[in-house]
Amino acid sequence: MKILIDIGHPAHVHYFRYFIQKMKLNGCQFLIFARDKEVTYTLLNKYGVQFRSRGKGKNSLFGKLIYLLKADLKLLSASLRWKPDLFMSFGSPYAAHAAFLTGKPHVGLTDTEHAKLGILSFAPFTNTIITPESFYKSFGRKQVRFNGFFELCYLHPKYFKADKSIRNYLKLGEHDKFVLLRFISWKASHDIGQAGITYGNKIKLLELLTNHGYKVFISAEGDLPPELERHRIKISPEQVHDVLAEADLFVGESGTMATEAAILGTPSVYVNSLDAGVFRDEVKYGLLYSFRSDENIYSFVNELIDDDQLKQKHRESRVKMLAEKIDVTEFLTWFIENYPDSKRIMSENPDYQNNFL
Secondary structure, eight states, X not given: XXXXXXXXXXXXXXHHHHHHHHHHHTTOEEEEEEOOOTTHHHHHHHTTOOOEEOOOOOSSHHHHHHHHHHHHHHHHHXXXXXXXXXXXESSXXXXXXXXXXXXXXXXXXXXXXXXXXXXXXXXXXXXXXXXETTOOSOOGGGEEEESSOTTHHHHSTTXXXXXXXXXXHTTOOXXXXXXXXXXXXXXXXXXXXXXXXXXXXXXXXXXXXXXXXXXXEEEESSOOOHHHHTTXXXXXXXXXXXXXXXXXXXXXXXXXXXXXHHHTTOOEEEEOSOOOHHHHHHHHTTOEEEEXXXXXXXXXXXXXXXXXXXXXXXXXXXXXXXXHSOOHHHHXXXXXXXXXXXHHHHHHOGGGGGGGO
């Protein structure tokens, strides 16, 4: 089987990493395109994944339209030469359009209900859309739901074990407490008109945490003011999950990183006006605290850090979640190897996925 995968975000590298490994062992060939966004290329190179660039994206709506046309042509041209049997992506319109124009199936993944423009650009051209069960929108017969989170593709204990030496790297003692703050750039199409943590509350949180004896590290897209820049964490991209696993608390605007922290059993506070079904599911398990504004965030974090058993409680909640969620990489591997029969099987018997618990 020949599969073309389009990767548009660093998180997508993680989603597909172990899937690609497993499928290659079974003789599958891959052609991978990737957008030049943040640390995407660094991660692909680190994990030895060969890829072709489709360049940088654009921030303005007009720029996004021009980029759409250029990227479509790039993937279509490569597809006509390489002749893939199937296309995959995390909601990529470029892969969906190329698949549609070449008459091949596109299996798209998504867990982001609020990415309305993105969904509009890929869903009509996609044969099968795989979402978590908690996804609260419907794609009708195209949709296949699974009981899990895409972040389990790489953070399931089968694939990830935290490297505790990250503490030495960060110059922390065994019992030193630390927090990771994450601020985003708000340049994605679904971020237009949205909001997270104000500058004033960023400063207040920093002062609160440092006054309570926490070492504070900040991960951020783009520039930071000097008073925050001095706290920017200096790690290689693949170390971020070790940091999240070891942290005593995560507070941030990034949905992906908030979910990663939650799945790793680290108390996770998500502050973003955008909501999603996966966040509601994580809240249900007691893994995530989700806020649509930062109005009460200072007092809430102040209460959290007074609980000496907080991290232990979250670790116990993680155990319960892992017992009930499937190995998403194993599920995707089975699904693609047996496609399209697998889609029929899931439609007739959704509990078939329990084979991957």
